[in-house]
Every structure is written in structure tokens, then in C-alpha cells.
Amino acid sequence: MKGFLSRLGGVRGYSSIKKDLQVEGIKHAIAVASGKGGVGKSTTAVNLAVALANKCQLKVGLLDADVYGPNVPIMMKINSKPEVTQDKKMVPIENYGVKCMSMGLLVDTDAPFVWRGPMVGNALGKMVRDVTWGKLDILVLDMPPGTGDAQIAISQLLHLSGS
Template structure:
């Protein structure tokens, strides 16, 4: 109950926030969020594969390396982590139209449930409350003009994931997995879920591909080798690259400084920057194929 009251007050009290009803409008157009050109979901079939870390560094790379206007939505309501990873402080302010203003960090407009509740407090909600919160964190936000909104999806393929996919006009989904067979099995389920709700798959990224020994530089394939690339080939998807295990990634996440900011010339940062370019290229390819209408973005 306390969580409900706090969120209700944070989102504008009894007056609430305006949410499009869709009555008398084109259903397809109603899925669009005003001012946002593309929405990219960063997803995985299971937790613990580095999905949030990927979402954060992808968003910061898109903004700082490619110079795009970028938003980052932490849709993992039960386990929000973007507030720590992006070093967000304070609560979103409300506009006169009763919409929340996202908190900006590293050139990225951020929205997370972690900014609306006390740090460390558990969210004990049933599905309808989660859906309402997600609706308000998308259409109840004054995003302004954004080229790409990166959505850090909750892990799994349940109600929240399906609802986000159906209620937002997602331009595509990036699947994150480790090379491990168990993770890849769940990644296949994630691909299947997006296929059922007609969301294009932008490709699969292999995270934690290997650990490079700091003394001898020899790679150690802790979770197996080449699993994500093989899965991508078998499923007819684009393979978008490998990101190795590196201490700097963990340190950056804990300190709230993404590695693409703290160590921009590192191998890992170059991998994230390459991923950002590939994501933009895939969006342009889909645009030329007629999936969506969008202006060209020069890299």
C-alpha cells in the first residue's frame, strides 16, 4: 500500500496523468509516443546475462558517440537498476500538463521506477499495477524529441514483456545472451515471444563471451565459445558482436559511470560503440524495407 501511495503522489496525485485512450483514432498511430522516432527493446529470456549493462552502454554510446537524442526506460519494475548504473539523483519533476520530466545523465534522458520509490524498498505489486506504472512511465513522460528510446526490458517472457511489446510500437528488439546453452535456450524463447507479437529482431549480442587474462592476455571461454553466433545463424538472425568479461564493466555499473564514459578507448567500449552503429544500421534497413518510416541517420 505504501508503494502505491508514494507512486500515486509522485505521478501527480489524484489528478493522475493523461494516457491516450485510442478511441476514434488509428490503432497503429495510437501506439506511437509523441516525439519518439524509434523504440528499441533490449531483452533476454532470463536474468543475469548483462541486459541492463548492455542497455546503459548502448544508450550512452548512441548519445555520445553518434550524437543522437536518446532516452532510456528502465522497464524492469521489480528490479530497477538504471538509477545506480546511470547515477541518477532526485525524483522526476512534473510539468504543467502533469507529465514527468525524465532525469538526464550522460546526455541520456532516463526514467526508472528506482527514481520514484525509496532506495532498496521492494515493490510488491500484482500485474495490473505493474502495467499501470509502465503506461505512466512511457506515455506519462515528457520525453521531448528523441531519436531512439532504449527500453531495458524485464527478464523473461511474461505479462510485462508482452504488454510492453503490444502497447508500444517497438522498432525492434536486441537479444542479449551469454554463450551458455541454458542462456541461449531462454534467448530462443525471447525471440519466439517477439515474433508472436510481430516485433522485428535486430540481432543477438553475445555478452560475457570470454575473460581475457590481464597477465597473459589469453582468452578463457568460461561460458562456452561461439554459442550466440551459432544460434543467430540457426535462427536466421543478425549476430551483432561479442562483449567480453572485464572488470571495468562491473566497476562502472557499481559506480554509476558506464564504461563507454570511464574508459572510452577500451576494447569493450569499442564493442559497445560498434553495437550502437549496427543498431542504427538495422533500423535504417527496416525503414528501407517499409517496416517503419524514419529519416536517415548519418554515422
């Protein structure tokens, strides 16, 4: 982790950071979250992911966990549906050196869709576990506003390195 942190320009490491994420191949997960909408979470998550991939030369994934307003595909200029492997895993779409997955790539975002508690958890579980992320130094998560079902689901799926 020291080499990784040195590439971030002087950020110190803390021994309390959990290194045993529940998803194989993902070293660290960082959630960009806020209790309020419209404050720049998606913008921050996208810029953080692109900077870590390009400036720090890290292997980065970006998960748009905002099931209520998935904006990452627009910001990352991706609009194709992810391919599915023979073992039924989705292949993230890569742009700007970042592997991306978003509910916005899977459903028609113009059509109204009501997300209920268990549906949110199941969808996010699939987007974390059923995606061929490969080996990642960091998975950046763009969280929906609030402290509800999505936040609980992510905290149960991943040991967050930071938020």
C-alpha cells in the first residue's frame, strides 16, 4: 500500500484501513456519498476515478451505485450495453482508463422505475459481484443521496477503505 499511497502525493496510510474486501480482485473501495442530492457526488466520483487512473496509473473501476439518478454513463461518455460472458457476468465498459458499470447502462433511464429496499440491495449486489472487474487498485462508488437501502447494501458488500 505504501507504493500506492506515494503515487497519491503524500497521503498517509492508516493501519486501521481494512484490506480484506469481500470481492476478490478489488484492493480498495471508496464511496463518494452525501445525505443531499445535487451537491456534486457524481462529478467528484468521475473526476476522482479518472485522475487515479491517469495521473496515478492505478487500475480503477467506477460503480454508479446511484440507482435513482445514474449519471455516470453521461459523464463518462458511454452508452453501450455491457457484454455478458458465458458464465453470466457483465463486462464493464472502459473509457478514460476507467472500468465503468451503471444501472443507467442496463435500464431505460427515461422510463419511470420504482426501486424498493430489497431490489436496491439485489441490484447493487449484482453490479459488484457479477461484473468482471478484474484486478482493481480502487473501486470508486458514486452513491445515491441519503442514508438508505443503497448505503446499507454497499456497506454489507464491501469493506470501504474511505468515503
